[in-house]
Amino acid sequence: MARSQTRKPFKWAPVFDHTILILGALFMLVPVVLAFVTSSHSAVQIAREGIMFVPGSHLGENYSKAMFEKGGFTATIDGMVMLKNSLILGLGFALGKIIISMLAAYALVYFRLRFATFAFWIIFTTLLLPLEVRILPSYEAIQRLDLANTYTGLIVPLIASATGTFFFRQFFRSVPEELAEAARIDGAGPVKFFIDILVPLSQTMIAAIFIIMFVFGWNQYLWPTLITTDEGLFTLVRGIKQIYQTMIDANSIPEYGQALALAIIAMLPPVLIVIFFQSWFVKGLTESDK
Amino acid sequence: MKRAGFTSVWLPVALLLPQLSIIAIFFYWPAGWAVQSSFYLQDPFGFGSTFVGFENYTDLTANSEYMRIAWFTVVFTVLVTFFSLSIALLLAVKADKVIRGAKSYRTLLMWVYAVAPPVAGFMGIMLFHQHTGPMTDFFKALGWDYKILVDYNSTATAFIIVSVWKQIPVNFIFFLSGLQSIPRAVREAAMIDNRSGVRRFWDITFPLLAPTGFFLLIINITYALFDTFGIIDTLVKGEPGNNPMTLVYKVYMDGFRGNDLGGSSAQSVILMVLVLVLTVFQFRLIERRIHYS
C-alpha cells in the first residue's frame, strides 16, 4: 500500500513529443495566419510595414473589394467571377475525371477484351508524363483545335492522364470476384451490375477521389495561365498571377490587402473540404498507391 | 481482369472510348508533336521549319546556362526531397506516438495539402520580402545579408523553404498511414525484445516503413521537378532574370517567352525521358511492395 503512494517519476518523453508536434503545427499554420491577419490592413500600411502581426480594421473592406469590385486590365472581373470559374474547373475536372476513368477502369477489369493489355498500356503510359512536361505541344494542340479561352480547353486536357483510371482499376480489382459472379447468376448484365452493385460499392472511393481531384483541379496554375487570356475565364489561383503582375506594372501602391484577401479566399474551399472530409481524403490518397 | 468477365464486345469498347479519345487528342498527339519538333529548327516568325537532327539536343548540352539550370534542379530536388521527407517522418512518428490530441495534430499537419502552390508562393513573397519580410529579418539577425531576387542563394533558399512547407503534408499523411498499418503484434513483440525506443525505431519501424519511403521518394522527386512551377513563378514574379530556375521553368520560358520551339521541345523530350526512367523505377518498387505484403 505504501508503495503505491510513491510518486511516479515524471516522464519527459511525452513533453518532448508534444513540443515537436506543436512546433510542426505552428510551422504549417503561422504563414497562413499571418497572411490572414495582414489581409485586414490597408494597402498603404502593408506596403510600408509588410507582414502584420496584429489584426487591422480593413478586413471587411478588403474582402468585399476583392470579391465585388471589378478589376483587371479590362475592369470586367471581380472575385465572384473567379470563384465561379474556380468552381467550374474544380467540379468539372473532378466529375469528368471520375466518370471517364470509372467507365474505362470498368471495361479493363470486368470484360474479356482481346486488346485489354494494349489498352492498359496506352492508358497507363500517360501516368508517366505530367502535363508540365508537355505544356508546349498541348498548348499547340489547343490552339489548333481552337479551344483556347474555353472551359473545354481548360478542363479536358487536364483529364488526359490515367490517375483516376489507375485508382479505380486498383479498387475494382479489390472487389471480391464472387460479387460479380453472384450478380451474373442473379441475372444482372454488365450495365445493371455497374449501376446496381459496383457504383454503390464504390461510394467511398468516389468521394475520396472526388476530393483529391477537386483540390487538384482548383489548384491548377500553369495550364490556366497558358490557356486563358480572356479575363472572364480567370480562376482565383490564376488571378493571383494577374494581381502581382499589376503590382509590378503599376506605379501606384499595390493592393496588397486585396491580393491577400483573394489568396485566403482561393485557399478556403479546398482546405475546408480536406479538413471536413479528412478520413475519406486520407483513405483515397493512401490507398491509391496499392 | 476478373476470372469471370462479361463477354460483351461492343460495350467495353464504348466504355473505353471517352478515355482513349481524350488521351489520343491531348496526350499522344502533343507528345508525338514534341518529339517531332525537337528535331526541327522553327522559324521565329512561323514561316516553316528546317530539319536539324539532334542539333537542338547537342545545343542544349553545350549550353552552359542550360547545364547550370540542370545542376540547380538536381540540388533543389535533393534538398526539397530530403527536408520534406525527414521533417514529415519526424512529425509522423511523434503523431503516431501521442495519445492526447492525436486527431488535432493530424488535421493541423495535413491541411496545407490543399493550398495551391502559387498561393504558397504569394505568401512567400510577403514573408521573404526584401525590406519588410520577417524571414529576411530572421536571416539578417543570423548575420546573412539576405536579398531575395537579387542574390542567387537567397532566392534559392526561399524556393526550397516554401516548397518543403507545401510538401510536408503529403509525406506526413503517407508516413502516418504507413506507421498505423504496422501490426500491433509486431510493435508489442518489439517492445518485449527491445527496451530502447530509438533502437526500436531504427531496427523495426524504419525498415517496415521503407516501402512507403521509397514510394514517397519518387513522389517527392516528381513534385520538386514539376509541381513547384507555381511556387517558383510566383516567387520570381514571372521575371526570373538571373535567379535560379528549374528545368520545367526553362521549358516554359524558352517555349512561351523565347519562342524557341525546337529547343523547348528538345527540353520537353529530355524531361519525358527523365520521368520515364523514374516511373519505370517506381513501378518496379511497387511490384516489390506487393511481394512484401
Next chain:
Amino acid sequence: MAQVTLNGVGKTYPNGFEAVKPSSFDIADGEFVVLVGPSGCGKSTLLRMVAGLEDITAGSLNIGDREVNDVDPADRDVAMVFQNYALYPHMTVRKNIGYGLKNRGTSAAEIEAKVQDAAKMLDLSALLDRKPSQLSGGQRQRVAMGRAVVRDPALFLFDEPLSNLDAKLRNQMRIEIKALQRRLGVTSIYVTHDQVEAMTMADRIIVLNGGEIEQIGTPAEIYHNPASKFVASFMGAPPMNLIDAQLENGEIRMNGSTVLTAPSDQAYAGPVTMGIRPEDVVIDEAGSTPFTIEIVEELGAHRLLHGRLAGHAFTVHVGKESLANAGEVRLQIKPDAIRLFQPETGKAI
C-alpha cells in the same frame, strides 16, 4: 427440378494447364452430390463450369434436357451459394434475397411474398431490413441460402459454403442445409474439402484429385471400399493405415517377418500397399500381430492409439472402455478388413 449430365466435361486454360480432365457422370433429379478433394483438385472449377462462370473447353453439360454449354449463367436456372457468401454489402437482406427475382422482372408484390416465405423458412424474418455488415457469420450464411432458395431453381450449387463458420455453427448448418435440400427436393452439387461434410451430407460422393475423378459412390461405398490409396487416405479421420507389404500365396508379409492372412483368395502376387481402417482392429492377447503403443490420444468417447506395427506408423481406434497404456500389445486383424492397393498406381486390387 432436373437431372444433370456431364459428358466428358473438361477444362484446359489458355496457358495449357488442364484443371479438369474430361469427366462424365449423371446426377439424378433431387440428388445431393458432394464433390470432395484437396485444394487445387479442380472441384471448384467443375462447379463453376456447371454454373456457367467458367467456359467449358471439352465435352457437354446438360441440365434437364437442355445442353447449356453456351447458356449464360443467368439463364441456366441455377442458384449458387459462395464461400464468402458474396452478399451485396450495400443492400438490405430483403433486397439481397430479392435481387435475382427483380432482374427477372418479377412483380414487386410477388417478390415481397417470396422473400417473406424464404425468410420464414430460414428464420430471417426479423433481419430483413439489416445490411450484411450488421449480421453474424451464421446469419450471412442464411441470407446466402435465402438468395438461392427464393429463386426456386432447378439446381443448387454450393461452393464450400460452411468453411467460413466456426466448428459448432458448421455442424448445425450442415444439418440445416441437408434438411432444407430434402424438403425442397432440389438437385444439388456441393463442393467441399472437408471429408466430414462430404460423408454426412452426400447421397453420393465424387472424390477428385489432380483434376481427375478418383471415385464415385455412396458415402458407405467410398469409406469401406476406397478405389485408390488417395481415397483411402483422404476420406476418414483418422485416415486408413497404409503399409507397404509383400503378397505371396495368400499371405501378407511385412518386413519379411510379420504375417497376415490376405482377404479371400488373391491371384495377385508381389508388392502391395495394405490398407486397414483404425477401427477394424481389435486388441486381443491372442492376436497374431504385435503393436507398440507410443502415444494415446484421449477423445472422451473413444481413444486413438498411435504406435508402430512391424516398424510402420499405425493407428488403432478403440472404445472408451478399452485399456490404453503405452507399451506392447497384440492385435487381431480380420482378413476381410484388409484392403489391397497396387503400390505404383495406387489403384485397389
